[in-house]
Amino acid sequence: MNGTLARAIFLAAGLFSAAPVMPAQAPKKAAPATARTAPDFSCKSLDGKAVRLSGYRGKLVLLNFWATWCGPCVAEIPRFSSWQTKYGAQGLQVLGVSMDDDSAPVQKVYRKYQLTYPVVMGDEHVGELYGGVLGLPISYLISPEGRIVERYQGETNLDQMEKRIAGLLPAKKP
Amino acid sequence: MKLQNKKSHLLLFVTAILLVLQAPLGLAQNQHVPASSIPAADLIQPADFARVLQTSSSKPVILQVGSHVMFAEAHIAGAEYAGPTGKDDGLQALKDRVAGLPKDAAIVLYCGCCPWDRCPNIAPAYNLLHSQGFTNLKVLYLADNFGSNWVTKGYPIEKGR
Numbered sequence: 348m349n350g351t352l353a354r355a356i357f358l359a360a361g362l363f364s365a366a367p368v369m370p371a372q373a374p375k376k377a378a379p380a381t382a383r384t385a386p387d388f389s390c391k392s393l394d395g396k397a398v399r400l401s402g403y404r405g406k407l408v409l410l411n412f413w414a415t416w417c418g419p420c421v422a423e424i425p426r427f428s429s430w431q432t433k434y435g436a437q438g439l440q441v442l443g444v445s446m447d448d449d450s451a452p453v454q455k456v457y458r459k460y461q462l463t464y465p466v467v468m469g470d471e472h473v474g475e476l477y478g479g480v481l482g483l484p485i486s487y488l489i490s491p492e493g494r495i496v497e498r499y500q501g502e503t504n505l506d507q508m509e510k511r512i513a514g515l516l517p518a519k520k521p
Numbered sequence: 522m523k524l525q526n527k528k529s530h531l532l533l534f535v536t537a538i539l540l541v542l543q544a545p546l547g548l549a550q551n552q553h554v555p556a557s558s559i560p561a562a563d564l565i566q567p568a569d570f571a572r573v574l575q576t577s578s579s580k581p582v583i584l585q586v587g588s589h590v591m592f593a594e595a596h597i598a599g600a601e602y603a604g605p606t607g608k609d610d611g612l613q614a615l616k617d618r619v620a621g622l623p624k625d626a627a628i629v630l631y632c633g634c635c636p637w638d639r640c641p642n643i644a645p646a647y648n649l650l651h652s653q654g655f656t657n658l659k660v661l662y663l664a665d666n667f668g669s670n671w672v673t674k675g676y677p678i679e680k681g682r
Contacts, residue, residue, distance in 0.1 A: 414588065416607055418553070418639045448589045448605070471593035471680075479594055482666020483635055501636060501665065 378478030378498060385489045386476035390467035393454055398467050406440040407515050408489040412480045414445060415452040419502045420484040424460055426505050431463040438517035444469040446480055491517045554644035556637045564662040571676040581627035586615060586646040587634040598677035607641030615646055627657045633667025
């Protein structure tokens with residue numbers, strides 16, 4: 348590319364600062380709103396078994412989209428693992444969906460943190476079902492009936508999330 | 522101001538050299554280089570860049586240096602995948618991609634996998650190209666992530682690998 352022309356491209360950002368920005372041509376799919384049925388999917392777990400979301404009907408599901416290269420994601424997962432241990436008997440099921448490009452680093456993190464819940468390998472199709480997983484972490488709380496109750500994006504207050512989970516467990520402590 | 526810019530560029534250059542020296546030892550992969558180290562003068566805001574794409578007939582080389590899965594979900598129209606530059610093999614992929622480009626080629630880098638300061642990819646990508654002498658380099662500032670700061674704004678995207 349000609350240097351002068353190339354510089355003009357960046358200059359154009361300033362020159363046209365008052366011009367309106369046209370919306371994109373590509374269709375947008377919104378993230379599923381709460382109270383909607385959680386889109387079902389099936390993905391391979393780290394040990395190669397097919398895991399289907401709807402297989403967890405009857406449980407409160409914490410669906411967590413994450414990746415090993417995402418700092419805030421990795422900071423959350425030990426806590427999710429402890430919740431699986433603490434609330435599993437009361438009907439909580441944590442399901443991790445890794446958006447890593449390959450499973451080797453995921454296996455490594457899984458072993459390092461000794462995660463107590465299944466992790467599956469996600470892809471762009473699962474991401475699209477959930478409105479585009481285009482920034483991590485993203486978590487959903489899904490009711491035992493399969494409806495989305497909460498959506499969390501970015502760094503989340505985990506104490507508040509735990510309170511919300513404790514209040515939604517299908518089998519509360521006697 | 523100029524002195525500060527020079528200092529900042531010197532710091533980036535030294536960081537890049539250190540990263541290159543550590544690469545053979547496999548140490549570069551997990552070191553987090555914060556995106557805040559990129560000079561503000563080399564950032565471009567999403568609205569400004571969207572405007573450039575829509576108004577200019579000549580487009581820069583747009584390189585996504587993050588996750589390939591996310592790239593497949595959605596990327597800036599016309600962008601190419603060249604990452605993930607938080608890892609050694611991603612840095613090599615970026616190096617290979619720009620190998621034949623003139624040093625004054627217009628290049629825009631972006632990632633948007635994570636909140637700006639938590640992104641593991643964008644600063645290593647910038648540092649690499651800066652240390653290689655690219656002079657017409659911009660980094661797209663995505664404060665939260667690509668979805669929130671680009672896709673939901675309705676700026677041009679494409680899907681697929």
